[in-house]
Amino acid sequence: xxxxxxxxxxxxLSALEVFFKYNGQNxxxxxxxxxxxxxxxxxxxxxEVVLLDWESFSDQISEIIDLLSxxxxxxxxxxxxxxKKNRKEALKIGADKFLLKSDSQDKIKKAVYSxxxxxxxxxxxx
Numbered sequence: 001x002x003x004x005x006x007x008x009x010x011x012x013l014s015a016l017e018v019f020f021k022y023n024g025q026n027x028x029x030x031x032x033x034x035x036x037x038x039x040x041x042x043x044x045x046x047x048e049v050v051l052l053d054w055e056s057f058s059d060q061i062s063e064i065i066d067l068l069s070x071x072x073x074x075x076x077x078x079x080x081x082x083x084k085k086n087r088k089e090a091l092k093i094g095a096d097k098f099l100l101k102s103d104s105q106d107k108i109k110k111a112v113y114s115x116x117x118x119x120x121x122x123x124x125x126x
Contacts, residue, residue, distance in 0.1 A: 008056035054081035
């Protein structure tokens, strides 16, 4: 599975990279810390999930989700935030799933894998 993590905090990027690379699922992880870097990396082949930090990209969230939804509909979009109040807006603008940064590692892992499998069922060619 190939996952793109978007966050402006290098410590968070590194922690999530380690978490997804070494949890026994043989994942490939790409990281983006800027809008420009994110828009380039979403074009990488075999990308299945984008895990995007709401606070890091708050000014561009709608634009990123529109781009992914329109040009890369096979890619699952998960927004993660400090604020529970962002859940409704995240789902309204097109995120497939919303998580809190305080959610357990198990919940985050389950969300990523379940949403990835759901998109695979919808688009079996990707």
